[in-house]
Amino acid sequence: MIRFDGVTKQFPDGTTAVDDLSLTAPTGKITVLVGPSGCGKTTSLRMVNRMIEPTRGGISLDGQDTGRMDAAELRRGIGYVIQHAGLFPHRTVLDNIGTVPRLLGWDKKKVKDRSRELLEVVGLDPKLGNRYPTQLSGGQQQRVGVARALAADPPVMLMDEPFSAVDPIVRDQLQDEFLRLQDELGKTIVFVTHDIDEAIKLGDQVAVLRVGGTLAQVAEPQYLLAHPADDFVADFVGKDRGYRALQFEHAPRLTLHSEPSVVVGETPSSRASWLLVVDDDRTPLGWVEPARVGDRPVASEDLHRGGTVARASGSLRGALDAALSSPARRGVLVDNDGVLVGTVRAHEVLTAIEETERPERDEDDPVHGGAMDVSGERG
Amino acid sequence: MDWFLANWPRVIDLAGSHLYLSGVPLVVGLVLSVPLGWAAVRWRASYPAIITSSGLLYTIPSLALFIVMPLILGTRILDPFNVLAAMTVYTLALLVRTVADGLSAVPDHVEQAATAMGYGGLRRLFGVQLPLAVPVIASGLRVASVSNVSIVSVASLIGVSQLGDLLIDGYQRVIYGELLTGILACVxxxxxxxxxxxxxxxxxxxxxxxxxxxx
Known part of the structure; x- marks a missing residue:
């Protein structure tokens, strides 16, 4: 558990970057600090491993005051990932990953083995191990950055906009893998971003900071979307927050309809206006209009690919989007292996939404209401 | 060419001394300029003082420095050590700035990452900063090596032998072959x-x- 206790940071030029910040990042959870530029989120992050010293207040790690620890030792016990990865250009990928274990004095063989293992953990080809950072793509570099931070298995990780310098598709992929990894590792993570979507997707708890470094609100993401504490937070979480909140509502409640389908390469027998096309493994490929295809086999060019596909175990947001984007107005749902399980209509999703309870508002404490309960934690 | 063929053992011998007198100071100067350059970067306030004063050393005429060295070091007038010391001063004059520039050219995000990983002091200098400064330092070293090879020939005037002897002797006795050999050997x-x-x-x-x- 990381605890900020009335932390203030004033720089010598008189600007206040962080103003009386009190916040707890619970053990094993992801706490996201989000806000516009100038809100002091990076400064707050760097005060945890004392790259910046607070002017007033203190930060404790599992109850221990970080101000009393040896700075270099403290840092070796905290994983750190930054934008652009910050890899050492003169070291190979494996040597980069082994940085902290080497500093901790592990023996060479152990460092090498651990580095190889991590390369796999973050989903990189072992062949890349002997390359230099400049020979990797941005996404690959970022994975190496994460591997390097994990190398000595620190309980705490600090991540400063780690995914913001890669393109949106890679970013999405990295975020998903990061969540999968966190599921296994359960690190205590403080994650800084300016992107509210990323904050909501990744955070177990989201702290919104405003310019001047004051805490506007800290809450679980659903709560934040449902009950912004003030206009600033409401503005920051965005206009489509109602829609976005749906990503936290799970879809299993939906009753699915079985959907007639045709395997690509076969001739459609149905004369429905839209027919779903699947491959040999029953993975949906797209929709066709049988009237246009006529009596010949369905070819890849006939496919209408506009519809999104949602996972049946996924969120209501995904299900609703699948229904809204489908040319047949029937949203396609698949299981975790991508196999078709059925379809759902938008109004059915909406009915499910209406039956969903919204997080209740805590009238006593608008700023901390809905934050994670850490009272039972150690420290 | 005829002159060289007739005197090549001596030319090789002088070239050996020349290499020794210009090369050793290059190495010693490099080793000494690392802590100075590092200090200039580490304590920004000291940067102008260190860089300017070391740079000024280069403006001392070489003949004067060769002559003054015995007075400073207490060595004998003809001791080649005077030349080694003076050449080290010139190397230092050129390299302190280069080392400082090389160390400051380490990208910010790499420095931050090094800090965050828990790198401090000497391990940071030798593990991260110096390796990354190698390209810049090497370019400074190239300038210093050419400068040393050129300046050290003046040492013939104070009686320390190297290729400069060929230039002076060739000039005084008007032996073009010897002059040309001296110049080419330096190049x-x-x-x-x-x-x-x-x-x-x-x-x-x-x-x-x-x-x-x-x-």
Whole structure:
């Protein structure tokens, strides 16, 4: 558990970057600090491993005051990932990953083995191990950055906009893998971003900071979307927050309809206006209009690919989007292996939404209401 | 050519001394300029003082420095050590700034990452900063090597032998073959040192020559 206790940071030029910040990042959870530029989120992050010293207040790690620890030792016990990865250009990928274990004095063989293992953990080809950072793509570099931070298995990780310098598709992929990894590792993570979507997707708890470094609100993401504490937070979480909140509502409640389908390469027998096309493994490929295809086999060019596909175990947001984007107005749902399980209509999703309870508002404490309960934690 | 063929053992001998008198100070100067350059970067306030004063050393005329050295060091007038010391001063004058520039050129995000990983003090200097400063330092070293090869020939005037002897003797006795040999031998020596430094830098920076492009 990381605890900020009335932390203030004033720089010598008189600007206040962080103003009386009190916040707890619970053990094993992801706490996201989000806000516009100038809100002091990076400064707050760097005060945890004392790259910046607070002017007033203190930060404790599992109850221990970080101000009393040896700075270099403290840092070796905290994983750190930054934008652009910050890899050492003169070291190979494996040597980069082994940085902290080497500093901790592990023996060479152990460092090498651990580095190889991590390369796999973050989903990189072992062949890349002997390359230099400049020979990797941005996404690959970022994975190496994460591997390097994990190398000595620190309980705490600090991540400063780690995914913001890669393109949106890679970013999405990295975020998903990061969540999968966190599921296994359960690190205590403080994650800084300016992107509210990323904050909501990744955070177990989201702290919104405003310019001047004051805490506007800290809450679980659903709560934040449902009950912004003030206009600033409401503005920051965005206009489509109602829609976005749906990503936290799970879809299993939906009753699915079985959907007639045709395997690509076969001739459609149905004369429905839209027919779903699947491959040999029953993975949906797209929709066709049988009237246009006529009596010949369905070819890849006939496919209408506009519809999104949602996972049946996924969120209501995904299900609703699948229904809204489908040319047949029937949203396609698949299981975790991508196999078709059925379809759902938008109004059915909406009915499910209406039956969903919204997080209740805590009238006593608008700023901390809905934050994670850490009272039972150690420290 | 005839002159060289008739005197080549002596030329080789002088070239050896020349290399020794200009090369050793290059190495010693480099080793000394690292802490000075590092200090200039580490304590920003000291930067102007260190850089300016070391740079000014280069303006001392070489003959004067060669003559003054015995007074400073208490050595004998003809001791080659005077030349080694003076050449080290010139190397230092050129390299302190280069080392400081090289160390400051380490990208910010790399420095931050080093801090965050828990790198401090000497391990940071030798593990991260110096390796990354190699290309810049090597370019300064190339300038210093050429400068040393050139300046050290003046030492013939105070009786320390090297290729400069050929220039002075050739000039005084009007032996063009000897003059030409002296000049060419200096050029060859300077080029050889230069290649050696380039090669050394390449070996120390394999990441710079590794085939680029994302996989």
């Amino acid at each position: 060859v020596l300077a080029l050889a040192l230069d290649r050696l430094i380039v090669l050394g830098a390449r070996l120390l920076t394999p990441w710079q020559t590794a085939g680029g492009g994302a996989a």
